[in-house]
Amino acid sequence: MLESKVDLDKAANILKLLGDKTRLTIVGILKQRECCVCEFLEVFDTSQPSISQHLRKLKDAGMVKEERRGQWIYYSLNQQSEIYGLIQDILEHVPDQTDKIKMIDKNNPTLRCGC
Template sequence: MLKSIVELDRAANALKLLGDKTRLTMVKILKQRECCVCEFQEVFEMSQPSISQHLRKLKDLGLVKEERRGQWIYYSLNQQSDLYGLIDDILEHVPVQTDKIKQIEKSNPTLRCGC
């Protein structure tokens, strides 16, 4: 697969964003499945505004995309981003987040929040 060369400033911004453990973990989870804010709240034990702020930063750089379903928004990794190849390479070196995904699926927070 041909990988694109990313502008230096964009690569630096992506690496800066992924330097945060929470955002790096979010992106690794999104590599495996889409999530809504309430599902991330379950895993990170953070407020909705804090989770939304992390996701906004990732979305602003184009690393994640959102899809509105009714009044809720689901987030996924943006595979069309020019940064995807770089992010995908980094994620190869990050542990899978199976435990966190199982935690989401077990607690099923979308039933409580109505997503």
């Protein structure tokens, strides 16, 4: 199977963005399931605007897509992106985020925020 190559500048930008532990963790979580911002707040000791800023950077780079459902926005990995293969390869080398997903499921923040 031939994999398409990613432009060097784009690959460097992706690697730079994923060099941030929070963004790398967000992408790791999104590999396993979609999330809204309130769910990310369960696993990061940071503010909602900070999480939203990380998600905006990932979205601007084409890694993440969003889907509006009523007043809430859910985020997922952009599997149609030309860089999706690179993201998958990177995520093969970092621990999965099952523990963080269990934390989200246990605390069920969507009940509080209404999404």
